[in-house]
Amino acid sequence: MDSFSSSEQRFCEIIRGKDRALRDFLSGSTLPDHIDAQTWLTYLTGIKSALGNLNNDLAFVATLLVKRYLQDRFGILDFDAAGKAQGAAGVDIEAITKDGKPIVGELKTTKPYQPGFGAQQRTMMLKDLKRLAASDAAHRFMFVTDPDAFTALCKPGFANRVPGVEIVDLVTGRTFLCEGPQV
Structure with a gap:
C-alpha cells in the first residue's frame, strides 16, 4: 500500500480540486457548433483556468x-x-x-x-x-x-x-x- 507524506496528500487534493473545477465548468458550458472565435476563446480559457498548469x-x-x-x-x-x-x-x-x-x-x-x-x-x-x-x-x-x-x-x-x-x-x-x- 502506498503511503503519502502530508505534502504529497496536499498536492493530490489540489489536483482533485482542479478536477472538480473542470467538471463544474464543463457541466455548465459547451463549445458551440458554430465557429465564433470570442466564444471559443472564452470556453478554452475556462478549461485552462480550471486545470492550471x-x-x-x-x-x-x-x-x-x-x-x-x-x-x-x-x-x-x-x-x-x-x-x-x-x-x-x-x-x-x-x-x-x-x-x-x-x-x-x-x-x-x-x-x-x-x-x-x-x-x-x-x-x-x-x-x-x-x-x-x-x-x-x-x-x-x-x-x-x-x-x-x-x-x-x-x-x-x-x-x-x-x-x-x-x-x-x-x-x-x-x-x-x-x-x-x-x-
Missing part, C-alpha cells in the same frame, strides 16, 4: 510513480514526491539507498511529436541524459511516462552516449540499461 500536475503524479519504483526496488522510505517543485533547476530525483548509495534521476513526461523526438525535445533529452551519465551516483535513471519516448531512448542514438543510465518506463515497468557503444 497541467504539466506540473502530470509530473507530480509521475513522481509518485518514481517514489513507488524506488520503494519497490531499493526499499527507500524517505523520498517525498512533493519535496521539490516541478520544473525547478537541477536533477529531478535524488535519493539514498538503505546502504547509503546515491540515486539520481530525471523525469520526462514528454510525448515525442515525431519518431525519435523533435529537434528541441532531442536536445533536452540528450542534455539530461548526459548530466545523468556524468553523475557519480551509484544508480542513474531516466524515468519516462510515454512508450514512444522509452522506445526512442533505448535506441543507439541515445543509449550509446550515456553508459550506465537506466531508462525506466513508469507506466509499463520496462527498463533498459544503456551500455554505451559496442565495439
